[in-house]
Amino acid sequence: MNSIKYLFQFVIVIFLFLIFKLLGLKFSSYISGKLFQIVGPFFRSKKIIELNLKNVYPELDSRNKKKIINGMWNNYGRVFAEYIFIKDFRKNKYENIIIEGKEVLDQIKKDKKQVIFISGHFGNFELMAMEIEKSGISLAAIYRPLNNIFLNKVMETIRKDYICENQIKKGVGGLKNLMKLIKKNFSIALMLDQRVSEGIKVNFFKKEAYTTTIPAQLVKKFDLPIVPVSIKRYENVKFKMTIHQPVNFKETETIEIITEKLNKILEKMVIENPQEWIWTHNRWK
Numbered sequence: 001m002n003s004i005k006y007l008f009q010f011v012i013v014i015f016l017f018l019i020f021k022l023l024g025l026k027f028s029s030y031i032s033g034k035l036f037q038i039v040g041p042f043f044r045s046k047k048i049i050e051l052n053l054k055n056v057y058p059e060l061d062s063r064n065k066k067k068i069i070n071g072m073w074n075n076y077g078r079v080f081a082e083y084i085f086i087k088d089f090r091k092n093k094y095e096n097i098i099i100e101g102k103e104v105l106d107q108i109k110k111d112k113k114q115v116i117f118i119s120g121h122f123g124n125f126e127l128m129a130m131e132i133e134k135s136g137i138s139l140a141a142i143y144r145p146l147n148n149i150f151l152n153k154v155m156e157t158i159r160k161d162y163i164c165e166n167q168i169k170k171g172v173g174g175l176k177n178l179m180k181l182i183k184k185n186f187s188i189a190l191m192l193d194q195r196v197s198e199g200i201k202v203n204f205f206k207k208e209a210y211t212t213t214i215p216a217q218l219v220k221k222f223d224l225p226i227v228p229v230s231i232k233r234y235e236n237v238k239f240k241m242t243i244h245q246p247v248n249f250k251e252t253e254t255i256e257i258i259t260e261k262l263n264k265i266l267e268k269m270v271i272e273n274p275q276e277w278i279w280t281h282n283r284w285k
Contacts, residue, residue, distance in 0.1 A: 003149075010150035017084040025094065028081040029237050036077025037070055045280040052279045056205045056270065071275025075233060079124050082237070083158060090130060090162045094237065097127060101243030104227065105135045114185055115227045115246060116215050120193035120266050121278040123231040123239055129164040129189045131241055132229070140166035140181045142174065142190040142214070164189070178214075182222060189229075190214060192266050195282050202260040205267055209283045216258035219249055228265050232273050 020028035049072070053065055060068075088094060099105075108115055117139075119128055129141045141164040146152040159167055166181060168174045168188075182188070192212065201208040218224050225246035232240050247265070249258050270277050 006148040006150050009148055010154075013151060014154075016081075020081045020084050025082070025085045025088070025237055028084070029078040032077040032081035033074040034077070036073040036080065040073035040076065041069070043280075048282050049279040052281075052283065055207055055284055056274075068274050069279070072277065072279055075123065075276045076278060078233070078237070079126070082124055083126075083155075086126065086130075086158055086162045089127060090134070096238040097131060098238075098240045099131060099243065100240060101245075102135075104243040104245065105132065105137060108187070108227070109136050112185065113187075113225075114182070114222070115187045115225050116218055117187060117189040117227050117229050118192050118215055118262060118265070119189075119229045119231070120191055120269055121281075122269060122273050122276045123233045125191070125231065126159075126163050127239060128229050128231050128241060130162065132187075132189060133164050138184070138186045139164055140168050140178070140186045140188055142168045142170055142178070142188065144170045144194060182218070188215075188218065192262055193277070193281055193283070195285060200256060200259060202256060202263060204263045204283060205270075207284055209263075210285075211259050211263055213255050213259055215262060216255040219258055220255060226262065226265075228269075230269050230273070233276060 016032075020032065023031065049069060050065075053060060053068065057065075082089070089097070107113075117128070117132060119125065129139060133139045141159070143159065146155055156167065166186065168178050168181070178188070190212070192215070194212075196210050196212045199210045199212045202211050203209075204211065215226060219226065225248050227246050228244040230242045230244070232242075234240050247261075249261075253261075
């Protein structure tokens with residue numbers, strides 16, 4: 001039954017991608033954003049979104065709650081449409097990504113230094129790993145496969161060809177590949193904001209949430225600095241990506257302490273850009 005459902009979803013997505021390609025980037029992004037604003041509230045994730053907002057903003061009034069939810073669905077829809085144009089983004093066809101803190105990337109490249117890049121699902125989050133790799137840094141990105149096996153093959157191809165060539169699948173199977181690439185002096189990029197079952201419970205907005213310990217474990221094992229990266233859609237299909245200063249940790253700091261500090265960094269990103277964060281992840285389950 002799932003196979004039929006996934007195949008149907010696949011056909012719909014491919015059909016929309018073909019339409020978007022004909023319409024062009026700006027119009028497709030706009031239309032898809034509006035479409036997601038209309039259909040998004042009917043998804044099963046509606047309750048999760050409202051619960052997440054209540055955890056982060058307990059005093060939020062209905063007007064501002066609606067503003068954040070509409071902004072999230074609009075951005076989500078835009079990202080969906082922009083996948084078909086990712087090759088053009090890679091070739092810098094649109095010249096619409098401003099990078100603040102580029103000197104941090106330049107220094108990492110110059111020193112041939114390994115780091116761990118962390119972020120969350122904001123703006124067009126796929127562009128972050130793409131721009132880091134384009135800067136000349138040897139990079140591998142950790143990703144979570146889609147449940148839809150048909151769409152996952154398409155997404156894996158897009159990611160490997162145009163976003164970041166070295167992709168590491170989340171889970172036990174990807175650990176061997178991760179360690180191999182670390183030993184080859186690759187830097188690692190990963191998202192902190194998805195719910196995980198193999199992590200530990202640490203505070204996230206003053207409430208315990210399962211959080212991945214992968215970055216903290218890499219910090220402890222290889223003494224690597226953390227480099228936070230954020231991205232914001234400042235005008236339709238234009239983005240500002242910020243490479244923050246590296247964060248180093250003391251040898252005495254535990255995996256739990258490091259993980260909670262990384263959640264604090266993510267919290268700041270959410271507060272600064274709530275309308276573009278994907279609130280559908282059930283972080284506090």
